Amino acid sequence: MPRETLQGTLDLLILKTLARGTAHGYGITCAILNASQNQLRVEEGSLYPALRRLESAGLIKAEWKASESNRRARYYELTRAGRKQLAQIEKEWRTHTAVIEDFLAFE
Amino acid sequence: MWRKLLNFFRPAKLEAEIREEIEFHRAQTAGFFGNTGLIADHMRDASTIAWLEICAQDIRYGFRQLSKSPVLLAVAVLSLALGIGANTAIFTLIHAIMLQMLPVRDPGSLLLLYSGVSDGVTSGDLIGDAISYPFYQYLQAHNSALSELCAFRQGNDDVTMHVAGESDTRVEYASVHLVSANYFDVLGVGAAAGRVLRNTDDTRSSPPVAVMSYRFWDNRFHRDPAIPGKTIVLNGTPFTVAGIAAAEFFGERIRTAPDFWVPLSSEPQMLKREPLLDDANAFWLNFLARLKPGITRRAAEAELTAELHGFYLAQAGPHPSADAIHKIERVQITLQPGGGGISGLRYLYSKPLRVLMAVVALVLLIACANIATLLLARASARRPEFLCRLALGAPRIRLLRQVLTESILLSLLGGFAGALFAWCCVKTLILLLHFDPVVRVRPDPAVLAFTLLLSILTGIVFGIIPAWKFSRLDLRPSNVGGNTWRRRFGSTQMLITFQIALSLCLVVSAALLGRSLLELERQNIGFERNRILLVRTDAELAGYQQPQLADLYRNLSDRLIQLPGVQSAALARFSPVSGYSSSGSIAIEGNLPPPGKILNGWFLQVGPRFFATLRIPLLAGRPIDARDTAASTPVALVNQTFVNQYLQHLNPLGQHIYHGSSARGTGAEIVGVVADSKFYDLREHAEPMVFYPMSQQPVSGFELILRTAADPNGIAAEVRSALHQMNARLPMLEQQTLNQQLEHSLRQDKMITTLSSIFGLLALLLASIGIYGTLAYSAAGRTSEIGIRMAVGAQRADVVLLVLRDLVLVLVAGLTLGLLVAAVGTTWLRSFLFGVKPLDSLALAASVLLIAAVALTAGYLPAQRAARIDPMRALRHD
Structure with a gap:
């Protein structure tokens, strides 16, 4: 998938990933990669600032916890506001894609 | 939002967290990660409030820059502190006297x-x-x-x-x-x-x-x-x-x-x-x-x-x-x-306070001009730095903001120092004004707000001039590496001209007021002021009735003259320059005024030996003495001015004076003429005076006037006991020496003169600080030029002249402008002046010389330092 499309959907990808459970930054990259069958690769340069931005907006919250490798990692978790926002974005996304589908199907 | 604000206040913690998070990621991917610095930067931007961060950066950078040039910092803060401090002090007093409300409902x-x-x-x-x-x-x-x-x-x-x-x-x-x-x-x-x-x-x-x-x-x-x-x-x-x-x-x-x-x-x-x-x-x-x-x-x-x-x-x-x-x-x-x-108080001090307000406003203007010249000079010194930043792509607005931040920082520091200085200043002013404690001057929020506003405004106004200059900086090579004093008459020179002109006005005013005070003190007052004790009493308060007063006068007078240490003693309704007087219309037999015109006279009731005690010369006839009683013929003495004005072609002795506008009732016969002397205050011109015997025109409140052999205050206790022996109820209402009374009558003049001298000197000090700072800066900017000149044979004297030459031009312009302004402005002082014309040539000449000397000295120091430059090092400069 081209990068430009990805940019606008980064928030959606992060929030959706976190809706499935808490994760640290690296974990989020891996989860997105897995869930998209290696189609979506989120770059660090986009991911970490985005996490910070979402955190400042109060959609996710962070906590330092011991990771699988027993090293301290910053775990992110969805907040109530984040859950609401995710539902909203998901709905918008579905409407958007449906409209585009219809448009493309129209001959 | 709160998180962002929190992060703003703990940048180190944020930094560490970001580092650790990135490190963790790198550990997971065996060191693979994007541009660490850039990503960390973006993360920081997303986690904190960007504009606040930039502001804080500006402030931190500003502090660093200011602390790198301590002379500038000291001069600027000192100038502002003096200017703002003086303003706040005067404003506080004006507030206390003119604007303060009674402590009542609504x-x-x-x-x-x-x-x-x-x-x-x-x-x-x-x-x-x-x-x-x-x-x-x-x-x-x-x-x-x-x-x-x-x-x-x-x-x-x-x-x-x-x-x-x-x-x-x-x-x-x-x-x-x-x-x-x-x-x-x-x-x-x-x-x-x-x-x-x-x-x-x-x-x-x-x-x-x-x-x-x-x-x-x-x-x-x-x-x-x-x-x-x-x-x-x-x-x-x-x-x-x-x-x-x-x-x-x-x-x-x-x-x-x-x-x-x-x-x-x-x-x-x-x-x-x-x-x-x-x-x-x-x-x-x-x-x-x-x-x-x-x-x-x-x-x-x-x-x-x-x-x-x-x-x-x-x-x-x-x-x-x-x-x-x-x-x-x-x-x-x-x-x-x-x-x-x-x-x-409001009436008495409203005019002097207004004059002082104008004076301190001028001082503040000078202080602001100082800041402006210094910032301008600094601007040229920092030109390479700013050019470099512009060339590296710094947005112009960011540079403007940087400069503005620095000047606001400077003026806040100055405002703070000024507020501190103001409180000391108010204390001093209250001492100088001899305020009664009834007027309470205490820290007032309005006054503090005024100071802060003033200082911030100063910062903004004078931050804008250099900032505006920068925003027009041109990156073409011809403009790189210039200096302030290149243009013959740029804004810096104009500001210094203006400072010199203002200082001249203030110094001229101070000189005029000083000369006027000197005249007031030196003039012939018509009596001997030393070793006189004045005691005020009131017989009515002790229960005396009108008919008993004559006896009291005689007994008291006789008793006082016998006191040890008393050379002479007399009674009078008012002592000289007490600030009290009584006047009214009079008529003179044989010299009735033309219809519609009223003869006006000032009256004073005095006892025997009055003229001898004060040493007022008797010009003709006899003084008032024990002969004059309630039963004898009513008599009066007049002064020289009375004779000159009303009895020009007549022999004054034997003429009759009447109260009111017609010669009715019993007149008083003029039995003597005395020389003119001051009676109401020291500024008065001689008025036609009439002296009546107290025995013939009794008054219940009067003063004892005692000439003593030694310190007049030393006999106060004896006077008190003499009064007490006479009648235990006779009060000693006020007691002071004649010299104290004269000082008291001059206190307003003294206050204005003292304060205007202080402010005049302050202005001069500020202007010379400004000249020194600007020349030092411009000389530093010309280091390589001076080096070249010296290398090709210029002597030290030539270099000194080179640096001073520009100053001389500015000085001449400033003094000319100042003289013009002073010529108009000092007429405003006319009502404060005594015996001095507003355009007194001595005061003008002295002020011009003083300012020229101070300005040249302030300019000579940096010029001389520039001349000591080692040409070899100067050439390697830049």
């Missing part, structure tokens, strides 16, 4: 009621400022414009006082203020203990009550809680102390706080004379009032004036003469803001 709505003739001049024989009691009662019952109205006597009265039941041998004195019973109600002032006056207190049948002032309660009775309810005897009449007035209340008159407030109905006991209460033509009361809601001041004035006319026309009888009607109808009532109280 002072803003209080109005003072005056009556006067419409042309603004009091009519004299009908109604002055004051109003009568019957009209007060009439207004209380009849007006529809005022919601509240209270009356009080003009000024306070001195009375004897003792506590009932205690011995009255040691008489005390207190001042009472006669007020209507609703006075405290209208002002909304409560009692600190007991109660204040109420309406039932003000009938002639009600038992006499008084309200004591908190200050008197504190000073005299040490806040004895038993005082309310006690009986105090005032002028022989027992009064019950109803209560103590609120601590902060001092009456409606600033500076003259009474000890007691008593109802108007006790006027006959307090004043010991025919009661004024029922006399509609006795004008002795002032009013404070509040308007009814919805009524304008103008409408109220019209209504009250109509009431006044109606009332007095009814008084004038059924058929008043046209003249009487005219006189009554000329009188108008005016309402003026009364919330600030009645203040002699």
Whole structure:
């Protein structure tokens, strides 16, 4: 998938990933990669600032916890506001894609 | 948002977290990660408030820059501190004297009621400022414009006082203020203990009550809680102390706080004379009032004036003469803001304070010009840095903001230092002004706000000039590496010219005022001022009646002259330059004035030896002596000016003078002529004076004038005991030397002169700091030029001249401009000057020389330092 499309959907990808459970930054990259069958690769340069931005907006919250490798990692978790926002974005996304589908199907 | 703000205040923690998070990721991916620095930067931006961050950066950078140039920092903060400090101090005083409100309920709505003739001049024989009691009662019952109205006597009265039941041998004195019973109600002032006056207190049948002032309660009775309810005897009449007035209340008159407030109905006991209460033509009361809601001041004035006319026309009888009607109808009532109280201080100091305000405003301008020149000079010094930043792609707005931040920082520092300096300054000013503690000057939020606003405004205004210059910086190579003094007459030079001109104005004013004070002190006052003790007493307070006064004068006079250490002693109604005088129209037999013209004379009642004691020369005839008694022929002495003005072609001796405008009744025969001398104050021109014997025109209040062999204060105790032996009740009201009295009369002149000299010097100091700073900067910027000149053979003197040459041009321009402004401005000082013309050439010349010398010295120091540059090092500079 081209990068430009990805940019606008980064928030959606992060929030959706976190809706499935808490994760640290690296974990989020891996989860997105897995869930998209290696189609979506989120770059660090986009991911970490985005996490910070979402955190400042109060959609996710962070906590330092011991990771699988027993090293301290910053775990992110969805907040109530984040859950609401995710539902909203998901709905918008579905409407958007449906409209585009219809448009493309129209001959 | 809170998180962002939190992160703003703990940048180190944020930084560490970001590092750790990135490190963790790198560990997971075996070191693979994007541009670490850039990503960390973006993360930081997302986690904190960007503009705040930049601001903080600017401030941090600003502090670093400022601390790198301590001279600039010191000069700028010092200039602002002095300028702002002086301004705040003067503003605080103006606030205290001119703007402060009485500590009463809603002072803003209080109005003072005056009556006067419409042309603004009091009519004299009908109604002055004051109003009568019957009209007060009439207004209380009849007006529809005022919601509240209270009356009080003009000024306070001195009375004897003792506590009932205690011995009255040691008489005390207190001042009472006669007020209507609703006075405290209208002002909304409560009692600190007991109660204040109420309406039932003000009938002639009600038992006499008084309200004591908190200050008197504190000073005299040490806040004895038993005082309310006690009986105090005032002028022989027992009064019950109803209560103590609120601590902060001092009456409606600033500076003259009474000890007691008593109802108007006790006027006959307090004043010991025919009661004024029922006399509609006795004008002795002032009013404070509040308007009814919805009524304008103008409408109220019209209504009250109509009431006044109606009332007095009814008084004038059924058929008043046209003249009487005219006189009554000329009188108008005016309402003026009364919330600030009645203040002699306000009147006395309003003009000097305004002059000082103008002076300090000029000083602040000079201080601001300093900052501006320094920032301009600094701007050119930092040119390479800014060019570099611009070239690296810094947005212009960011540079502007940086410069602005620095100047606001500077002015806040200056404002803070200025506020500190102001408090020291206010203390000094109060000492210089000899303020009564009644005027309390304390930290005022309005004053502090004023200072801060002033300092921030200064920063913004003078941040803009250099910032504006930067924003137009051109990156073409020809513009890189210039200096301030390249343009012959740029903004820096203009600012310095302006500073020099302003300093010259201030120094000229100070010089003129100084010369004027010198003239005042050096002039011929007509009497010998040293070793004279003055003691004021009042026989009426001791219970003397008119017929007994002549005996008292004689006995007292004889007793005083026998005191050890006393060379000569005399009595007089007023001592010289006491600030008291009495004058009136006179007539001279055989020299009646043409119709319509009035001869005016100043009167003074004196006892024997008066002229000898003060050493006023007798020019003709004889002085007043023991021959002149109540039974002998009425006599008088006149002064030289009297003879010159009224008796030019006559032999003054043997002429008769009459009071009033016609030669009726018994006149006084002129028996002597004395030389002119000062009587009212030191600024007066000689007035025609008439001296009468006290034995023939007795006065109850008078002064003892004693010439002593040694220190006059040394015999004060003997004078006191002599008075006490004469009559235990004779009070010693005031006691000071004649020299002290003269000093006192000059204190306003001294204050203005001292302050204007201080401010003149301050201005000079600021201007020279500015010149020094600017030249030092510009010389530093010309290091390589100077190096080249020296390398090709310029001598040190040439370099000094090179640096100074520009200054000389600016100096000449500044002095010329200053002289022009001073020529116009000093006429404003005319009323303060005595014996000096506003364009006194000596003062002008001295000021010009002083400023030129100071400016050249300030310029010579950096010039000389520039000349010591080692050419080799200078060439390698930059």
